[in-house]
Amino acid sequence: MMTADKKTVGLYIHIPFCRSKCPYCDFYSFFPRPETIDRYVDKICADIANLPLGFDTVYLGGGTPSFIGEDRIASIIESAKAVKNAEITVECNPSDTGNAERAFDFSRLKDAGVNRISMGLQSAVNTERKALGRRAGRDEVSRAVERCYKAGIDNVSLDLMLGIPGQTEESISESIDFCISSGAKHISAYILKIEEETYFSRNKEKLNLPSDDETADLYLLTAEKLKSAGFGHYEISNFALPGYESRHNLKYWHCEEYLGLGPAAHSFIDGRRFYYEKDVEKYISGCLPVDDGDGGNEREYIMLTLRLSEGIVFQKYAGKLDNILGEGFIKRCRFYADSGFGTLTESGFSLNEKGFLISNSIISDLVDYL
Numbered sequence: 001m002m003t004a005d006k007k008t009v010g011l012y013i014h015i016p017f018c019r020s021k022c023p024y025c026d027f028y029s030f031f032p033r034p035e036t037i038d039r040y041v042d043k044i045c046a047d048i049a050n051l052p053l054g055f056d057t058v059y060l061g062g063g064t065p066s067f068i069g070e071d072r073i074a075s076i077i078e079s080a081k082a083v084k085n086a087e088i089t090v091e092c093n094p095s096d097t098g099n100a101e102r103a104f105d106f107s108r109l110k111d112a113g114v115n116r117i118s119m120g121l122q123s124a125v126n127t128e129r130k131a132l133g134r135r136a137g138r139d140e141v142s143r144a145v146e147r148c149y150k151a152g153i154d155n156v157s158l159d160l161m162l163g164i165p166g167q168t169e170e171s172i173s174e175s176i177d178f179c180i181s182s183g184a185k186h187i188s189a190y191i192l193k194i195e196e197e198t199y200f201s202r203n204k205e206k207l208n209l210p211s212d213d214e215t216a217d218l219y220l221l222t223a224e225k226l227k228s229a230g231f232g233h234y235e236i237s238n239f240a241l242p243g244y245e246s247r248h249n250l251k252y253w254h255c256e257e258y259l260g261l262g263p264a265a266h267s268f269i270d271g272r273r274f275y276y277e278k279d280v281e282k283y284i285s286g287c288l289p290v291d292d293g294d295g296g297n298e299r300e301y302i303m304l305t306l307r308l309s310e311g312i313v314f315q316k317y318a319g320k321l322d323n324i325l326g327e328g329f330i331k332r333c334r335f336y337a338d339s340g341f342g343t344l345t346e347s348g349f350s351l352n353e354k355g356f357l358i359s360n361s362i363i364s365d366l367v368d369y370l
């Protein structure tokens with residue numbers, strides 16, 4: 001999208017700092033020295049100020065953005081000078097923001113333009129939270145969410161995790177009920193993936209993990225419960241009340257442009273994909289991003305749009321890629337629709353929840369028919 005003189009894209013900023021490492025996490029993050037945080041924030045602010053771009057969504061993710069404190073977050077957001085009515089999201093950890101001893105000042109974030117908070121809940125059951133290495137309990141999450149509302153930020157998203165140690169249908173129901181009663185407008189529900197070189201991967205046998213079939217049932221139960229509470233299941237792992245879908249994340253799935261700043265952040269601009277290396281000192285010293293090739297081709301578009309409940313809309317596909325899908329591809333979509341994994345109409349093809357559960361294999365099969 002172009003405004004009068006600037007192209008407008010989404011902006012992602014990676015905050016690579018965490019108080020401690022969660023046992024399942026392989027994101028680029030570490031516990032920093034205070035001066036590293038300041039040098040990093042100064043560099044990010046300087047980089048944003050020099051960009052010939054406008055931003056209609058800004059997303060501070062991590063790592064743990066709330067770890068760097070309200071003033072630093074505000075200075076980054078203010079440097080971005082997002083366009084009017086931009087969606088501005090900050091990921092927060094309840095151990096920083098729901099602490100009973102120190103009141104995190106969400107009004108400082110609101111005054112800087114933040115209008116959406118994504119809170120890492122994972123589970124509302126304290127024994128499960130402990131197994132995930134989360135220091136804060138359910139009470140801190142409630143306190144943090146209340147503080148958002150009190151500051152006038154009513155668009156709160158909660159992250160849930162499925163397939164975690166000890167989780168049952170009863171315990172996931174308790175977490176979902178917690179999300180609904182907290183007034184969250186958006187809920188992300190990710191299935192735990194055991195990443196290599198994490199504590200969980202080294203101790204998998206001892207973790208009391210639900211089986212794959214049990215995890216699939218937890219996913220289907222989550223979708224059912226959230227849909228009956230009025231949430232739309234708009235993406236494989238994301239649910240929202242009407243009008244509260246994440247505008248920033250939709251850019252990824254619609255294959256639209258975004259710029260990522262910070263170590264490990266990825267970008268897609270002018271048909272090219274590029275990323276910064278996972279090294280904060282290299283980023284601070286002005287290292288250039290690494291080219292990651294062409295982006296936005298047919299395969300990528302299919303892979304991303306099939307994550308959405310809207311699926312592939314044939315007219316949009318033709319408009320975006322200046323191409324139409326061939327007979328072999330449509331025939332294969334018909335096979336999956338007839339097998340109960342999705343819906344094929346004259347206007348498009350989409351997966352249902354059963355299809356979402358095996359989306360990786362369906363998508364990799366379908367792209368072979370392009």
Ligand code: SF4
Pocket residue numbers: 017018020021022025026027029062063064093
């Ligand atoms: S807080 Fe988030 S980014 Fe940090 S270690 Fe835990 S899961 Fe990873």
